[in-house]
Amino acid sequence: MLEILRPDGSIVGEPPFSMDETKRLYGAMVSARTYDTKGTALQKQGRLATYASFEGQEAAQVGAIATLRHDDWLVATYRDAAAMWMQGYPWVNLFLGRTGDERGGSPPVGVNVLPPSITVGAHMIHAVGLGWAEAHQGRDRIAMTLFGDGATSEGDFHEAMNFAGVFGAPVVFLCQNNHYAISTPRHRQTASETIAQKADAYGIPGVQVDGNDLFAVATAAQEAVARARDGSGPTLIEAVTFRVGPHTTADDPSRYRDVSEETEWRGLDPIDRVQRYLESLGEWTPEWNDQLAESAAKEIEAAIAEAEAFDPLGPSEIFEAMFETPTPQLERQRSLLVGEPDG
Amino acid sequence: MLEILRPDGSIVGEPPFSMDETKRLYGAMVSARTYDTKGTALQKQGRLATYASFEGQEAAQVGAIATLRHDDWLVATYRDAAAMWMQGYPWVNLFLGRTGDERGGSPPVGVNVLPPSITVGAHMIHAVGLGWAEAHQGRDRIAMTLFGDGATSEGDFHEAMNFAGVFGAPVVFLCQNNHYAISTPRHRQTASETIAQKADAYGIPGVQVDGNDLFAVATAAQEAVARARDGSGPTLIEAVTFRVGPHTTADDPSRYRDVSEETEWRGLDPIDRVQRYLESLGEWTPEWNDQLAESAAKEIEAAIAEAEAFDPLGPSEIFEAMFETPTPQLERQRSLLVGEPDG
Amino acid sequence: MAEQNLAQALTGALDHVLSTDPGTIVLGEDVGLTGGVFRVTDGLQAKHGPERVIDTPVAESGIVGAAFGMAIAGLRPIAEIQFLGFAYPAFDQVVSHISRIRNRSRHRFTAPLVIRIPYGAGIGAAEHHSESTEALFTHTPGLKVVIPATPADAAGLLLTAVADPDPVIFLEPIRSYRRLRGEVGDPPEPVAFGEAVLRQRGSDVTIISYGAMVPDVLEAAAQLGHTGTQADVIDLRTLVPLDIEAVLESVARTGRAVIVQEGHRTCGFAAELAASIQENALYLLEAPVARVTGWDTVVPLRRAEHHYVPSIGRIVAAVESTMRGV
Amino acid sequence: MAEQNLAQALTGALDHVLSTDPGTIVLGEDVGLTGGVFRVTDGLQAKHGPERVIDTPVAESGIVGAAFGMAIAGLRPIAEIQFLGFAYPAFDQVVSHISRIRNRSRHRFTAPLVIRIPYGAGIGAAEHHSESTEALFTHTPGLKVVIPATPADAAGLLLTAVADPDPVIFLEPIRSYRRLRGEVGDPPEPVAFGEAVLRQRGSDVTIISYGAMVPDVLEAAAQLGHTGTQADVIDLRTLVPLDIEAVLESVARTGRAVIVQEGHRTCGFAAELAASIQENALYLLEAPVARVTGWDTVVPLRRAEHHYVPSIGRIVAAVESTMRGV
Ligand SMILES: Cc1ncc(C[n+]2csc(CCOP(=O)(O)OP(=O)(O)O)c2C)c(N)n1
Ligand SMILES: Cc1ncc(C[n+]2csc(CCOP(=O)(O)OP(=O)(O)O)c2C)c(N)n1
Ligand SMILES: [Mg+2]
Numbered sequence A, B: 001m002l003e004i005l006r007p008d009g010s011i012v013g014e015p016p017f018s019m020d021e022t023k024r025l026y027g028a029m030v031s032a033r034t035y036d037t038k039g040t041a042l043q044k045q046g047r048l049a050t051y052a053s054f055e056g057q058e059a060a061q062v063g064a065i066a067t068l069r070h071d072d073w074l075v076a077t078y079r080d081a082a083a084m085w086m087q088g089y090p091w092v093n094l095f096l097g098r099t100g101d102e103r104g105g106s107p108p109v110g111v112n113v114l115p116p117s118i119t120v121g122a123h124m125i126h127a128v129g130l131g132w133a134e135a136h137q138g139r140d141r142i143a144m145t146l147f148g149d150g151a152t153s154e155g156d157f158h159e160a161m162n163f164a165g166v167f168g169a170p171v172v173f174l175c176q177n178n179h180y181a182i183s184t185p186r187h188r189q190t191a192s193e194t195i196a197q198k199a200d201a202y203g204i205p206g207v208q209v210d211g212n213d214l215f216a217v218a219t220a221a222q223e224a225v226a227r228a229r230d231g232s233g234p235t236l237i238e239a240v241t242f243r244v245g246p247h248t249t250a251d252d253p254s255r256y257r258d259v260s261e262e263t264e265w266r267g268l269d270p271i272d273r274v275q276r277y278l279e280s281l282g283e284w285t286p287e288w289n290d291q292l293a294e295s296a297a298k299e300i301e302a303a304i305a306e307a308e309a310f311d312p313l314g315p316s317e318i319f320e321a322m323f324e325t326p327t328p329q330l331e332r333q334r335s336l337l338v339g340e341p342d343g
Numbered sequence C, D: 001m002a003e004q005n006l007a008q009a010l011t012g013a014l015d016h017v018l019s020t021d022p023g024t025i026v027l028g029e030d031v032g033l034t035g036g037v038f039r040v041t042d043g044l045q046a047k048h049g050p051e052r053v054i055d056t057p058v059a060e061s062g063i064v065g066a067a068f069g070m071a072i073a074g075l076r077p078i079a080e081i082q083f084l085g086f087a088y089p090a091f092d093q094v095v096s097h098i099s100r101i102r103n104r105s106r107h108r109f110t111a112p113l114v115i116r117i118p119y120g121a122g123i124g125a126a127e128h129h130s131e132s133t134e135a136l137f138t139h140t141p142g143l144k145v146v147i148p149a150t151p152a153d154a155a156g157l158l159l160t161a162v163a164d165p166d167p168v169i170f171l172e173p174i175r176s177y178r179r180l181r182g183e184v185g186d187p188p189e190p191v192a193f194g195e196a197v198l199r200q201r202g203s204d205v206t207i208i209s210y211g212a213m214v215p216d217v218l219e220a221a222a223q224l225g226h227t228g229t230q231a232d233v234i235d236l237r238t239l240v241p242l243d244i245e246a247v248l249e250s251v252a253r254t255g256r257a258v259i260v261q262e263g264h265r266t267c268g269f270a271a272e273l274a275a276s277i278q279e280n281a282l283y284l285l286e287a288p289v290a291r292v293t294g295w296d297t298v299v300p301l302r303r304a305e306h307h308y309v310p311s312i313g314r315i316v317a318a319v320e321s322t323m324r325g326v
């Protein structure tokens, strides 16, 4: 398992980022944590549908995306808001989606990030198609896809990995092994010792990294991105991390695991770790941190306000995006619903 | 790759069978080849629907099944008639199925062999369920499933292997890597070097054997069956062989491969190999061979006659096996078709 | 008899079958330790053990395909899929194998199993959590399709499903899980397949529905009653087999039919019913058979899903125009 | 204009789009080297190269899921599934993602792709090779569903499908591939979606069908003509969008409708048509709308499949009883 930044903030090997970049990514993780905390809080107030916290997984998401180019594709899940935001998906869209509004799925043009995948497993092959099509069209954009340990059990994971292997698609598969799929622990998900080793079944390189280690994740991702970009094909990265919160706000982890497990992993928090590292180099102060937290909070509050200012979709609008041009049948149904005379 | 019986008939290591058993299995391969040749011939006469020859794969099928107990489960494909027959599925059912008659799918009670799988990939998980249920009920029957190299690309292969690994199901996965899935060569099916290595992704032992070597296949299968039977879980065996004929009688291999490939593999014929071995020990004579061929031909002819004596299913009968008791809707449809007054 | 909500009624029925039939097993994602996302299997693993209430990997095709093998080998698997929107990865197993093995083997091998699936909108969940695509199953020969509306029916139909010699798709109305309460026997009384029930008697119009829509249909019928339109309300309970006799008997009395279904309109079950009613009773109809359905759209997310699910207002309006003969 | 069979017409149309639109690619099992199981893609890989006519591993979900990603990234994939019975493993990709990405992203991302699938019985093939389950797709919002009956329509509708901004399920009638010949333009003339065609004009009864059944319907109509019953024969060509106007216009003239569909009866497309016709034209009907369909059985194997597919005799009988008002 690749490790660079140890829990105590010390370093083995080479950090993949300059100090400026490291500090920027620390800030990003703080923003992500702010969003995440807010997400859980808003759900409790009934302002969001169920919310899936990624607390503890910030390094995996931020570290991986930091290695992408702004126009690369990202195909990720309901738990990957930090990653999506890093790749350009606005907080407002993320909030809007969680209020239960389809317009959350429509990021600005130029942001090559698909709306979050709610079904587990189906989306990895989409990344294969995206990357493949880019290469086919002579572009060097690559695709990264994020998924959980549970997703590796779905047949579509297998088909995606196999296609990527056969066609040498420029894709980075990043599995956040957060040890649980809802209540099912990693060792009941598959009998393979690691998830990384599954890559071998597809003739693809696989690497396991400490997923709470910003530098380890980024180092592995950098290499994988470079391979993809230069036409050397796909890579599977297993980032070993932990979902310290519940599966979603509807979940009660005490039904299936001991709180001590959570406590232990909280001790390995990915943000604290970077803080210790920066602090040891004199690059972290409480004031700077407060500043980051404050500006993150502002940004997040603004995004919430913007999202909540959207009027809900009206009855006509639910028919509008099924096709580029609604069929006569849909037009008729729309008329029935809004009470207009039938065309 | 495990090899015991070399193409020239010489032996490395220990044959897994007594001489009597070896001769019995030689006879079985002769019978299977007789059936296979007849299948292609009958199809050409229009007496069977498309036929899928297994020529060249007799050792893989006969060798594997020879290690099963008569009441073990077998779940195999359209190309595995030799295996199914070895496990008790009558020739007459196999022929009947190929004439296009559902009753081919109904082997005698006591024969624990499912009708051949026509869809590629879906059936392996059935074997997992079967084996799992046997263990659950405290019985020591195991399940074996046969499939091709192409089938390993389907998502269901992955889910089956993964379930077997997680639940330690008593299943033997036997992949006949015959180098082609219709026109697609093995190396375009997956980028993994071997199929056997895919087992590692599921924490399962995987072994590659010379699939044209009766003894190698049986040795690996014996071990896998023993593991399954004693509760040690599943095994994946890759039997490396070759489909020397067309995919089915509707296929024309000259569109996608050089005939030299076929010729080369014909030189590695699995039956010839056992013949050479037996001959070298003075156990094979042309007279004995003729006797085997003749009695096989008789048996096969009788099965054909029996199959062809079945009257086709009548209009009423197509409604009869959808449920134990047809629904009123089906009864009404039956009446409509046969012109009886509507009940 | 105890007053229970629909989820509790199901838990009780599952506990009953697990207790009385050693061949039954429950399997699915998170059904064991945590008792399922809707807690329908709550406590069953603790009571019956992890060999009989089995937490599986996240793989719907695997769950259903393994259940198929288990059923052939003599068990009675009760598989759970977490939401109907996650059943599609298992669709091939259901359509190509589970529904067909009896015919393929001419009764020699059979797959008596139950697939329990929560369905329907109304809880403001994420995409894929609000499907009503029962028509995909009713269009597939060889499956029984059951959709209970009340706690007693949920329990009683589940017992019948588990005892049935053929595969049963058992769709559970999500928004009724906790909303509806009712008396449930202990043990529950089995409810036969293919027997619709008249939930309200009236002579002016026949309203036909099932599952999650039934409470709303009854509410609409009550409102209509106040304005003088008395409706027969039929709850089908099972779509396959279908009690078309009950429907035709009622339509013969009322001359009018309105079908209420949450699923998409085109080729939904309401289309089948409308087609069948006019086939059998055209000359008795005093108005076209009306359909009140979900639309041919994705079920909208939380903020707009009420535009999709047939509202009481839409049901009332459809009945009123049927009364006017249009 | 050249006389071609339906398979050749499709090959020509594919060649045309590959030649004129560099964004198009063809992918599927055995589509390249060997030209597909029905040789519809014959010669295309040799001409357009293995990067544009791609042989894939045996994995339907992978094919369709990859095509989805490709379409989003700007290509126009034309995926082939070998038989409709092998499309179910890809069902989740189609239902959960392909049909929905436009709505999910409010037009921001779209999946303009075509999935070509041979369908229907009549060649005595093995199980799973004879499906007519188009209703599974017509019940799924967000998909266009196209089923050509003639060589010219096959080519013309395929051009339109490839140009369409939304995903199209393109079902090809297996038993017409080589049986039917007809004039096809070079290049083929595009055929618009949502425009049914009147294949025969008559005033006594409207027969509605599509795809593989059309030749048999025309034969039945010819037989009926000899005995004095003149039928309007409507070939729908696309089920989504549906040209219901053409159907209603004809039924308004004839007062009688018979729908012929090979798919299973319950919740088939004929149910939708029957429901729609009586909704819109009840008071014009002089007889119940009749359905002639495949049954709610697995399509029987070779020796008995003729019991399943609507025969000319069954079509004629249904029209005759419709003429008698029953
Ligand atoms: C196809 C499908 N099946 C089931 C679900 C229900 N479900 C939602 S999240 C989840 C667990 C996924 O676990 P994992 O892949 O490890 O991701 P994590 O939630 O841990 O990030 C399940 C089973 C789903 N969304 N999609
Ligand atoms: C789900 C599915 N997809 C496609 C097919 C069509 N098909 C039949 S056999 C075959 C190739 C299978 O190759 P392999 O698994 O290697 O078995 P082999 O034919 O070589 O024995 C294909 C693609 C099918 N039967 N089922
Ligand atoms: Mg996880």
Ligand SMILES: [Mg+2]
Pocket (backbone or CB within 6 Å): B148, B149, B150, B176, B177, B178, B179, B180, B181, B182
């Ligand atoms: Mg093969």
